[in-house]
Amino acid sequence: MTDLEQLGERAQSASYTLGLLATTQKNQVLAAMATALIAHQDEILAANAQDLENPQVPTKFIDRLRLTSERIQDMATGLTQVATLADPIGNVDRAWRNEAGLMIAKERVPLGVIGMIFEARPNVTVDASALCFKTGNAVILRGGKEAIHSNQALVKVLRSTLRAHEIDENAIQLITDTTHATAEKFMQLTNYVDVLIPRGSARLIQTVLAKATVPVIETGAGNCHVYVDKDAQLKMATDIVINGKVQRPSVCNATEKLLIHQDIAADYLPSMIQALRDQGVEVRGDAATQAIVADVVPTTDEDWGTEYNDLIIAVKVVPSEAAAIAHINRYNTQHSEAIVTDNYRAGKVFQQRVNAACVYINASTRFTDGFEFGFGAEIGISTQKLHARGPMGLAELTSYKYIIDGDGQIRQ
Amino acid sequence: MTDLEQLGERAQSASYTLGLLATTQKNQVLAAMATALIAHQDEILAANAQDLENPQVPTKFIDRLRLTSERIQDMATGLTQVATLADPIGNVDRAWRNEAGLMIAKERVPLGVIGMIFEARPNVTVDASALCFKTGNAVILRGGKEAIHSNQALVKVLRSTLRAHEIDENAIQLITDTTHATAEKFMQLTNYVDVLIPRGSARLIQTVLAKATVPVIETGAGNCHVYVDKDAQLKMATDIVINGKVQRPSVCNATEKLLIHQDIAADYLPSMIQALRDQGVEVRGDAATQAIVADVVPTTDEDWGTEYNDLIIAVKVVPSEAAAIAHINRYNTQHSEAIVTDNYRAGKVFQQRVNAACVYINASTRFTDGFEFGFGAEIGISTQKLHARGPMGLAELTSYKYIIDGDGQIRQ
The missing domain is CATH 3.40.309.10 (Aldehyde Dehydrogenase; Chain A, domain 2)
Incomplete structure (x- = not known):
């Protein structure tokens, strides 16, 4: 089993327990993550400085890569806002009794393991982790190499908060090997990843669509x-x-x-x-x-x-x-x-x-925006017709299962 | 432009008008298709006999390949049953006014162009055509080579019924070149096909998952x-x-x-x-x-x-x-x-x-079956979490779009 497969298996294993967390507990953890980001901002800014010092970072990336106290505060505010949103997990879209007398309920469940592929914006690390955690999904993050130190520092804070709340820290994992070869393998980790959501340039998204065997939600192109x-x-x-x-x-x-x-x-x-x-x-x-x-x-x-x-x-x-x-x-x-x-x-x-x-x-x-639509959050804007279309909020990070209660029915 | 791309373009063009048909009109056409199948059963049975005479057809396929008057009657009954089902297209899942005063309605629309890949059962040709037509989707069918004459005869009847009702006959198309090379190209026709639904053996489904770049809905494996x-x-x-x-x-x-x-x-x-x-x-x-x-x-x-x-x-x-x-x-x-x-x-x-x-x-x-669940139809049973899970009826063959009415709103 490769390192990446092990990471996938850990995510899948974490996802089984995440789906069972009570909303109250998830909200407490999100609030604690916000507090922890502020408490650890010096380490985060130091890691970010390391990224910014890299002479190979293109000038046009500098602004989106740069973190400040204010931006860390914005991330923390984002986490507390996600805590205030309604939790879609466990909602029953509809329930009915069929002709054989079975009670069938269509219940919202997490997708499972979500892979996020993005570029140089470290805030995506925190945003995506918060939205995936709130919806009971494990997330595997693969950010751009330009932001690797920042992302590691942020993920370290988020994971230690999970540990402190006795939640499987593998709910949030970062791929630290930022080579293209590893990214490609990640896009084909079908045994462990339920969906890939690329966020970034048209070129990034086209690459993911071309290479991925994991289902992709196409986002972001807007002509x-x-x-x-x-x-x-x-x-x-x-x-x-x-x-x-x-x-x-x-x-x-x-x-x-x-x-x-x-x-x-x-x-x-x-x-x-x-x-x-x-x-x-x-x-x-x-x-x-x-x-x-x-x-x-x-x-x-x-x-x-x-x-x-x-x-x-x-x-x-x-x-x-x-x-x-x-x-x-x-x-x-x-x-x-x-x-x-x-x-x-x-x-x-x-x-x-x-x-x-x-x-x-x-x-x-x-x-066209999750906040303007009143979703309170946005993980991206889907431009495909399958699964989700337009602004994607928490509901779009869920699947469903049929919960069926019988009393001995067999098929005629 | 290859033959296959032309076929894709014709399907896409047909899909734009199909989505606008009134439910009454679609139901009339489905009823007329049922009548036409019975009226043309001699031609259909003759074509089926040609398929059955092929010495290369494996014995285990004979039963599923064979058509009889009774089986054609069953197909016709299936068409009239689809006509009686509620049409999901145009349903509004929910509508609300956002803070800027825009009225936002989430309205059900067809997926667009659906690709069906299946094996030796000619009844899938009629079933899938009926379900796709009822939901305003164009369908491209790629059946097994063993059933090619039967499928051609069936599709001819369905298309002539569309023509007789002044509906674009390219709503239903059959790929007559049954080579693997063409099937693979079909699975990668991303510019024209919105989703692929393979129906058949585990091997068929695994092949489609491995080769397709068009989004696939995985169906049918049941351990x-x-x-x-x-x-x-x-x-x-x-x-x-x-x-x-x-x-x-x-x-x-x-x-x-x-x-x-x-x-x-x-x-x-x-x-x-x-x-x-x-x-x-x-x-x-x-x-x-x-x-x-x-x-x-x-x-x-x-x-x-x-x-x-x-x-x-x-x-x-x-x-x-x-x-x-x-x-x-x-x-x-x-x-x-x-x-x-x-x-x-x-x-x-x-x-x-x-x-x-x-x-x-x-x-x-x-x-676990669309009919037992009360959906009145079934295009397959999804074993993935994205878009649809479990029995797929008419609703699962739809997407949605946001219809937004303003009176001059601009973003602050």
């Missing part, structure tokens, strides 16, 4: 569109596009494309594009857009499938709502799409026909 | 146990074990293993084993069982993980309920497990701690 219909309130449209593009351009629910009905394009696009430029956005446009605003950057075919994650937007003039929907269904990542319209039928058709996790009428794509 | 506790009613235990083992030994919910508490083993096993033998069952036993009934076939380690699908059972004497649970969680396939006991605590502990889709107190494992 989101706003379609401004001919019956839109134009001031509202501008607010929604600006908010979607500018408020936080690096995230997956940011707006990346603007589609506009041809009937209003000539009147509306000059002011819309000016408003974007006033916010520092680079505006790219198709031929029809160029004909209206001559100095936009011409788009290429590649633009339509690209998630910029930056202050860039591409604009396309469409002849009809149907053309907008066809374009979206061809190029989107099934994340979040919005129409701006006051036409009842146009709105309903858009919501029915667009293939995406979240389809908005008259609102910013930026609302 | 099911009955644990007879020391507080069991012994007559009930015997009935449950006999029913689980004998009623239909070839299926996945049949009982394969008998675990028995040591306190009652010496008194109970002789009559239990005799009852099994009276039904023609080969009884294998561990050392403790051999000490009680000398002439059982000695078990090897391999027995505990084996699904016999035959009139064979293996018996193990365990020192405690905890030992029974540990054995089950080590060797089971997470399908169906039962305890026979009149002890409240023993029953609850078993249901909580056994890791399986269906956990019974005092009932036969044979009840």
Whole structure:
């Protein structure tokens, strides 16, 4: 048995006891973890300093890698917030008596062992551990090599808190060998890992999808569109596009494309594009857009499938709502799409026909988020249709089992 | 674009319109398919005869491959039954207003394109087509080469019925190239297929799991146990074990293993084993069982993980309920497990701690079935924890999307 298999077996073994913990006990442990993070912040910051001193860390990673007292406090606050959330484990979705007289209850249970693969953000270590623990799942963390010292220090604090509460510390484990070869083996640990959730860049997620034999929940890619219909309130449209593009351009629910009905394009696009430029956005446009605003950057075919994650937007003039929907269904990542319209039928058709996790009428794509949805937490945003779609909170980290009570029934 | 990719694109294109069909219209088409199968039974039987004449078809496949007027009538009845079931598409699981004032509705939608991979049973062609059509999914069927003429004849009838109702016939497509190379490419058609559901032997399912990059729902493996506790009613235990083992030994919910508490083993096993033998069952036993009934076939380690699908059972004497649970969680396939006991605590502990889709107190494992559960249909029995667990009916062939109505909300 390899080291990795042993780690998997320990996680599986821990998962059997985790599913049985009372909610009260889990909440006490989460509160104790928060206290312990603050108590051990000097060691955590020292470990983080070691990571930051590594000359091989790319400059663009420095900000997301850096921990401060304030960020550790945020992690601790996150832990106490997870403690306040309702525990989905043990909920009965429905129960019924079948024709043979069996009482069948569909009861929420943990998934088992969750594998998290992520990059240089140490806060994911604490977030993911908290959400998995609250839902009775064991977690195996594989963070980026840039954050290895920080992650080790954080996991040490979390595990010692588990031990202090007489809970199997293997509920939370970190893979310390950060080579690609070990990551690949981890993605194929089907005997021990029930699901993999990658969090990070599109490249990371594509790698996991290609290499994994463990089931993966695909997250995070967001090529989101706003379609401004001919019956839109134009001031509202501008607010929604600006908010979607500018408020936080690096995230997956940011707006990346603007589609506009041809009937209003000539009147509306000059002011819309000016408003974007006033916010520092680079505006790219198709031929029809160029004909209206001559100095936009011409788009290429590649633009339509690209998630910029930056202050860039591409604009396309469409002849009809149907053309907008066809374009979206061809190029989107099934994340979040919005129409701006006051036409009842146009709105309903858009919501029915667009293939995406979240389809908005008259609102910013930026609302696709576990906290905005009221879930109180978020482990990621699923862009697949199996198991979970859209923002994933605690409920999406559960499975179910059928608990069946009989009194001697046999099948006829 | 390869032939297979074209087929995938046609399925995806059909899926966009299928999701919009009214329930009434879908039910009319299902009824018309039933009528058409009866009307065209001569062609179907002729095609089936061609398959049966193939000297390369293994003898054991003949029965499942053979169609008769009666079997075609059964398929037609199945289609009309699916028409009577409630349509899950468009159901709203829940809807709420978030803090920003958005109305968020979680609405059931089709998965999209479902790939079915199966062996020599032509009835799967009709069953799967009906269930996928009712739930607004396009289906791509890849049946075994032994049944290719039968499947082509059946699919021809189903597609012509779709055409006659002006529905995209590519809602139902059959892969006619039955080579392994094409099957493998099908399993990796991630751009067009949303989920693969293999139905058939353990070997088929393992191959699909190993080769597929499309998400798979694992079905059908059932190494099911009955644990007879020391507080069991012994007559009930015997009935449950006999029913689980004998009623239909070839299926996945049949009982394969008998675990028995040591306190009652010496008194109970002789009559239990005799009852099994009276039904023609080969009884294998561990050392403790051999000490009680000398002439059982000695078990090897391999027995505990084996699904016999035959009139064979293996018996193990365990020192405690905890030992029974540990054995089950080590060797089971997470399908169906039962305890026979009149002890409240023993029953609850078993249901909580056994890791399986269906956990019974005092009932036969044979009840794990979509029809017995009252789902009115079954596309398979999932043995994984992601998306669906246990019997899968129409609801398990759906995903959801969030339909969000705003009036100009932007994120703060």
